[in-house]
Amino acid sequence: MTVLTRSDAAAALTERLDRTVAPLLPTVGAGWVVPLVGGRQARSVHLDVAASAPALQRVADHVAAALPAYASVHRGAGYLSQLSTALYERARETVGTSVGARADDVVVFTRNTTDALNLLSSAVPGDVVVLDVEHHANLLPWRSPSRAHGARVVRVASTLVETEALLAAELARSPAALLAVTGASNVTGEVPDLRRLADLAHGHRARLAVDAAQLLPHRGVDLAATGIDYVAFSGHKVYAPYGVGALVGRRDWLDAAEPHLAGGGAVREVTTTSTTWAPSPERHEGGTPAVLGALALAEALRTLAETGLDRVREHEAALRDRLVAGLEGRGIEPLRLWSDAPDAVGVVSFVVPGWRSAQVAAYLSAEHGVGVRDGRFCAHPLLARFGLGRGDGAVRASFGVGSGSADVDRLLSALDQLLAEGPRWTYASDGGSCRPAPDDRPAPDWSGLESLTDPLGSASSPTSPCATLPTGADR
Template sequence: MTAAAPPTDVRPLAELVGAEEKVPLVTDGYARYVNLDLAASAPALASVADRVSEFLPSYSSVHRGAGYASMVSTAAYEAARVTIGAFVGAREADVVQVVRNTTDAFNLLATAVPATPERQDVVHLDLEHHANLLPWATRGRVVAAADTLVGTLAALEAELARTPAALLTVTGASNVTGEILPLAELAALAHAHGARIAVDGAQLVPHRRTDLAALDLDYLAFSGHKLYAPYGAGVLIGRRDWLEAAPPYLAGGGAVRQVTLEATTWAPTPARHEAGTPNVVGAVALAAACEAIAALPDGALEAHEAVLLDRLSAGLGAIDGVRLLRLWHGEVPAVGLVSFAVDGYSAEVVAHYLSAEHGIGVRDGRFCAHPLLERLNGGRTAVRASLGLGSSGEDVDRLVAAISSLVTTGPLWTYGTDGLPSPDPRPLPPWIASDSQPLRACQA
């Protein structure tokens, strides 16, 4: 008896801005845009865009303005801090530091990790995104992930035991494979060896409810542009003492208590690291996204994504010549993304083919994780399809059908060595170029 096919009517879990956007095809006509590039940047939730529109009439300066709009903006900014912290289970004493994105968060944290004669180094895995790799270049100790999760945890423990470290910093979910690391176990491991733990939550937080206190994490960073709030804000959340003792991330107004020509008295956190006019709109948007996701029924996000991820993995895995990239096949759960390679085609050609002939957006490249792509794909680029709240069963089916058609019959168009369609007659939107300049002219 054959198993029942998965339902074809898996619908989006939430409304995203641009969900019904039509895009031009090189083969003439238009198609509904299928956005499977959410792991890079996700469109705004409709509710987030509505909140921003609601807030904008009151936008003003924060913290020192006496006008009513300024007081409203200050209240909105500080309330956003509370909402974001609550969304990820921040402890009462933790600080919610508003930054630009996850990269910004780790660069800030890198200035704050103390170095003592006993504990100077930061330990991390080789699978990290560059945001959690490059800031540790001068004091990082790299542990190569093993072929199994058990082996990887053993390697980390051996490194922490060999020489004490100040910090263990890891991704919550790989942006290449989607695989989720066991954070509670890693936190216990770090603390057992006297180190703190920081987590890159950029790919984890949009897909799984994450509780900083319950997992016993010391620091968590994530980005609004991956959490359906693409308005330029992210956060670093965690223990206050290191950030309180660190030099100000930027020197400027708002980060000070008193300035003379001879000396400066710096403000405590979070103001200490938020010099200049903060991104109030971004913070309000990020808080609205947290509210919207928190309001989903328990387990709804995970269940929605699991059905689509299974369908995507099975569909691509059944196509001859398509190879899925994973570190620990089946050992750990994964968030909704799949990276893959197609025999006979560069990742650039595959991605542009999907866009130009099928109206499907994916990512191609090494995903700011070059060492991991070296391990998984010999340093070659790959294709990544990523799912989220706005994804549907139809989206998955269109991608699988398009890849199947590529493997079976090849592309209908011609593509250059750079992967770009040649020619590319698709026009830019008129609000960018009133003369409908071809898209390729902007990609040269």
């Protein structure tokens, strides 16, 4: 067995940082040129993949090829309807296979991860134990007033080992039906040991549900191999932004639950006084499904599998190393949850000393064409743990198979200019956001928009993220 020394590891890291990393797969919109303030232009750098990933070109091509065949599914006698039905059900099979579904598992197509976890919340026959660092999609459904059982929130410790011990203690204190955890943090990218968490839950007669919105595009999921009981994810996170997600897992709870959406297709028999519901997945897919979205999701997962998840991991690890080293070299410390996290995906959040995160994000977009996210990322309790509360937040850069080292370098170069000179444009609060003032960037002709102003922005937040921006000597 080869044992790597500290110097070997340092040399390997240096080699990764020096290496040029090209995009792994082609995505729709790659190379698009966007306007900057002052009439300039630049290649768009999309580092907000964790929020919504661009479509893989292969996915878009597959949807375009299937579109002429689109028709109703399951009940149509026409050739197109029967073809669409066959494609839809094959997509269901592909999705199940892609996440290691067991023979008795069921694949329910939903709108997104949030929808999937809300569906599961209605089916869980007992209390749910959850960590305080979850995305709201894996926190709020368990606290719904409509649930007959409660949510028990465990505060994470500084290490995964200690956090697992706290979860074990909570599960031992009082019976619970489900342990619900993130597969990869949407704030820090850190990945817990899901096999150990599955064993932990099962040892206390509970099941494990995983919010895999961030995990699936970067590492994949294998229910059979890990023992995970339920997994929820979104197509728009996995390079298939066509309005479909999925809940995959054990059938019994889902067959016993009330239908997620009562309507046609979810039934076996209806009279004026009674209803006989279908088993899952039909039971929870009332109405006409998003057929093309299901096809897109299946094609995205098939493409990632053929590319190889090991290649995806290596590609993103090189980009993450490059970004983290670049930030730390500039005195910017990325946010971290656990000192012993075994892995992290391509999600890095940080605060630039002396600058509000909303201002940093607006500056990166307006002056450099770099798209990131700022705020609290639908994970308010976690950001509060980092001391970033209401009216504040962090900057999040996230990347995927369509990203390259040139994207990371653009971000770091833009931060260099910010730290050395500050913005070259002026910015002001616009409702809940920070925007260039004036914002002279035109919308594309085909969009039909007169400007980029969000008509709902004024209602999104009562705070003014640019109002107290430090300037000059206050930086």
